[in-house]
């Protein structure tokens with residue numbers, strides 16, 4: 001707030017825009033980026049009663065369309081200026097308000113975010129006018145809810161074919177701190193529940209699936225008839241309850257089987273009211289007390305969320321704030337619409353509404369898309385993972401086979417390959433080791449997942465325990481509330497009794513006055529009689545008169561005594577009744593106070609339990625986070641391992657392929673050499689047989705026995721036919737070629 005704004009900045013005339021202008025002014029990124037609650041302020045026109053009071057409005061609108069100034073001095077002596085995301089003057093249209101305040105929220109809900117639109121303001125300031133409008137069917141005057149329904153069904157029609165939508169609506173009101181299902185009022189007071197999947201929700205609230213706009217309007221009309229509305233001094237049709245319209249949009253993508261759900265809360269709050277102004281009595285007074293109480297709690301929640309010091313936010317202190325827990329400081333895109341009267345008659349209420357809005361503006365929410373893995377989606381992911389594992393196993397099998405085959409092949413070829421076979425076996429062993437290691441890692445990972453599941457179950461049971469304690473706490477709070485109500489009733493009874501007593505005193509006083517008057521009349525009559533007797537009346541008549549006077553006196557005396565006895569009886573009775581009533585009331589009050597003290601101590605101990613449970617949950621959450629981080633690290637590590645393994649497989653394959661081609665090359669060389677040896681052997685054999693022939697020829701001439709040299713050559717030839725041909729082939733060659741062997 002600042003008082004330094006120049007006068008020219010403000011203009012007295014109301015601002016008015018067309019929709020095109022609005023489109024340009026909207027900045028969707030800015031809207032959603034920070035997650036702050038968006039606050040819009042709307043002033044309605046002066047009504048006839050306010051015009052009677054004064055034709056003049058107590059506000060001025062800034063030309064930036066975002067500020068408003070009160071034409072009244074603040075405590076600091078300045079004219080207070082309030083800045084919001086947008087300020088609408090009295091001549092703004094329903095369409096303009098919708099485009100700015102509601103359309104962005106509805107669009108986010110269609111993307112899977114949660115959204116809330118909340119109308120807040122004093123009684124008769126235009127909350128119902130803004131949220132629903134005077135008529136659902138009137139295209140010009142209908143409010144945010146019907147316009148939003150139209151947008152939803154239009155967007156669904158324009159959406160991609162592979163998106164399937166389900167829309168359901170629920171409608172309830174909080175009346176005298178009880179939640180009533182407006183589609184099914186016989187259900188009684190509904191309970192607020194919370195679980196991990198649904199978050200905070202109203203148990204057993206009727207939610208109807210709808211497929212077209214018209215169905216929603218029918219349901220709204222039907223629900224509207226069950227609402228608590230009454231005429232007050234300030235509003236002919238005042239909402240005596242907080243109305244909450246809930247719209248849930250689920251969409252599933254038939255291509256990737258993903259699912260998203262957005263929930264929209266549309267809240268028309270009951271108006272705060274000054275009892276002195278509305279003149280509420282009896283039932284209306286009870287309603288007003290409860291309305292003001294829950295709005296005070298709403299204010300406290302907003303204060304705790306924004307003061308930067310509070311560690312506890314009292315969401316549970318009223319049903320309204322508990323239901324709106326996610327909308328205020330949680331997972332929701334929230335817009336608060338402040339509705340105000342421009343009249344100086346309502347100046348104080350308007351200032352307090354604007355101050356409330358300024359506070360709410362700094363609430364930071366954490367909206368996120370509500371995307372859940374569906375069973376189908378999980379199945380798809382699982383099948384994909386299994387397929388990958390299968391492919392990897394096939395790849396490993398192939399690698400192993402190829403490694404073994406290439407080992408075997410090469411071992412057949414040359415002597416050197418037996419050395420490489422060892423290399424290959426080593427590699428395969430290495431591979432086996434890696435596989436075992438991988439299996440161990442997978443097992444560890446499974447153990448980790450099991451641990452995680454156990455911890456999750458523990459946390460869930462803790463959360464359930466917490467929920468039970470909280471519901472008991474709510475019961476205690478309600479009993480305390482009812483005790484306070486009773487105390488108030490007792491105090492009222494004492495007041496009534498005192499008033500009754502005062503009345504009785506007045507009656508006694510008036511009776512005593514009447515008695516005194518009667519005595520006076522008697523005395524006067526007696527005097528008159530005396531005079532008569534003395535002056536004019538004959539003796540007989542005199543005696544009669546004296547007797548009559550005597551009678552009269554006696555009669556009056558009797559009446560006087562009777563009256564006195566009657567008065568004292570009345571006084572006695574009154575005193576007795578008063579004393580009795582006071583004693584019984586004070587006994588009741590004492591027991592109530594005792595009960596209250598007991599409940600307060602219960603409450604304190606419950607708070608302790610809740611605190612310790614919350615601490616446990618925080619601890620568990622921290623443990624979860626640690627486990628999640630460890631799991632993530634483990635998974636990264638595993639991924640690294642697998643990719644290393646794959647890399648070493650690749651290297652192994654490459655090495656084996658290189659080795660194989662080297663072996664093949666060597667084999668070619670050896671084969672060539674072997675062929676050459678073979679040829680040489682053949683030649684040698686030929687030469688040998690020539691030599692032998694020569695020897696035989698020579699023997700034939702000399703006829704001498706064979707030399708030991710020839711015997712050796714014969715032995716070698718025999719062996720050659722059986723064992724290792726290549727090796728022995730070489731030996732046979734050396735036997736004939738080496739000059740040293742010849743010595744044998």
Ligand SMILES: Nc1ncnc2c1ncn2[C@@H]1O[C@H](COP(=O)(O)OP(=O)(O)OP(=O)(O)O)[C@@H](O)[C@H]1O
Pocket residue numbers: 043044045090121122123124125126127128129130134235237238239240269270271272339
């Ligand atoms: N912007 C507006 N333009 C014209 N008339 C309006 C506007 N806002 C409110 N009104 C009229 O003012 C009266 C009170 O409005 P409404 O019932 O919406 O107030 P409310 O804030 O919901 O009150 P309560 O809290 O008592 O329920 C109605 O007659 C309504 O038609």
